[in-house]
Amino acid sequence: MTEPSPTSELLARRARLLGPAYRLFYEQPFHPVRGEGVWLFDAAGTPYLDAYNNVVCVGHAHPHVVEAIARQAATLNTHTRYLHDGILDYAERLLATMPAALGHATFTCSGSEANDLAMRIATAHTGGKGLIVTRFAYHGVTSAIACASPSLGKFVQIGEHVRLVDAPSGGDDDTGRRFADGVSAAIADLRAHGIAPAALMVDTVFSSDGIFTGPTGFLREAVEAIHAAGGVFIADEVQPGFARTGEAFWGFMRHGVVPDIVTMGKPMGNGHPVAGLVVKPEVMRAFGQTSRYFNTFGGNPVSMAAASAVLDVIEQQDLQRNALRVGRYLRESLAALGQRHALVGEVRGAGMFVGVELVDDRSTRTPAAADAARVVNGLRERQVLLSATGEHANVLKIRPPLVFTREHADLLVQRLDEVLTAIAG
Incomplete structure (x- = not known):
């Protein structure tokens, strides 16, 4: 008989204790145990780039x-x-x-x-x-x-x-x-x-x-x-x-x-x-x-x-200036990515708040909701965390801690490129 995984046991315990109203992100729920700066770590010590959690605006566990x-x-x-x-x-x-x-x-x-x-x-x-x-x-x-x-x-x-x-x-x-x-x-x-x-x-x-x-x-x-x-x-x-x-x-x-x-x-x-x-x-x-x-x-x-x-x-730490500079760099990098991937309809935002609209057809701007979900979950599998927003849930929502750097932006764009390439293939 197969032993239940730690994740399945935790999910069962959560359902029993918290009831049905709570919702989780991702097809494979994420279980962080520690945070530092723009990173969240799972129990195995694997780092995940946090491009979503605006609440910790100056970074996880800022000393x-x-x-x-x-x-x-x-x-x-x-x-x-x-x-x-x-x-x-x-x-x-x-x-x-x-x-x-x-x-x-x-x-x-x-x-x-x-x-x-x-x-x-x-x-x-x-x-x-x-x-x-x-x-x-x-x-x-x-x-x-x-x-x-x-x-x-x-x-x-x-x-x-x-x-x-x-x-x-x-x-x-x-x-x-x-x-x-x-x-x-x-x-x-x-x-x-x-x-x-x-x-x-x-x-x-x-x-x-x-x-x-x-x-x-x-x-x-x-x-x-x-x-x-x-x-x-x-x-x-x-x-x-x-x-x-x-x-x-x-x-x-x-x-x-x-x-x-x-x-x-x-x-x-x-x-x-x-x-x-x-x-x-x-x-x-x-x-x-x-x-x-x-x-x-x-x-x-x-x-x-x-x-x-x-x-x-x-x-x-002059984080307003950092948000301006890194946010502009991130949007420019994402826009360049959009030149190679037809799924990207538009990149918009200000500072460290960026939306990437995914569409099935650029001329009609038909929302690509199913593909957006695939992107979000594909990035989670590649240790990058973000979500989707908008009425059709087809806009990637990127709002990382304000200590995000150009190197972090490069990693996000690289992993997004990998996911979009896999979907296109």
Whole structure:
């Protein structure tokens, strides 16, 4: 009788203990036991190049962040209803990266909580409840925000107060106008149903929709449209924030707009459960007067130490510049690869956030979803980790830790070339 493999035993144990709701990546599930920089290692010590995990934005197990967490955990960790310098010191540093109009910071434990809170603030400020998001957006898992996360598919019911608009694809001079027209139509439809618009919320690289980053400035007209309707603009920076786009510290800055609210997620603490938002004081006022915000450990001393250490590393290692330079090199290398492989329809992105759209036919741009899955799993077999995104799951999603180098980019492109060649053959 054949003995069960360690992986099959682990899968059975996982199913028994965690139930059916959790999902795993890859046809052959990956079991890392250690991380360092841009690498994850399995139990045999095999290194896997991590080109996917943006949450650990300054690299797995960065010693400066680890030491800051350990030092503070050994000293004090308690809630934000006591006075503590750490939360104030970090708030000052965070706000200094933002436009001056954004004057208050509030902390949570996850990006979902931050987006949930942002909508509560927007509703209190505007008196409306209508929310506009893109057609395949993801903004979180709380009940209040999952209903505005259509990328969750059949697992979620879109709220009656939510309107979906097409993502700003195309990358031409009319991209901004088309997107603004969609937002204006959504505003009109909300009003036709007696719903006052409260907010336009977008992930500023539109990662779940398929990664749409150009041309810079295309968000301005849509932001003007929501403001004219009495609503606010919420920039979801959970994925594009903290220097990832290279061109700017925050994704919205690439478009020359100032959001009313900016939300952030766990890259803030390199994976430590800390997130939050910043907001214009006048937008926060009504919520502060009518609500009592309480989050037991949002902004606790250990979380603030982790977050501050992340800013240290980004500054000291000049990771925004690294994201700009290595990201450009990676996109150029991938575009060159596309000249040899018809499956590659387009390479797009900004900084260390790159999408490679795979198509069956370049003239019709028919999504190559099945081949994208083969590529993702083929790369996993060759010790490179990434995923796919977009409504048809045909866009390779590349967003490695910001310490990614040209050598790592070369390895990724080499392995991708091997997989595409195998598929073509």
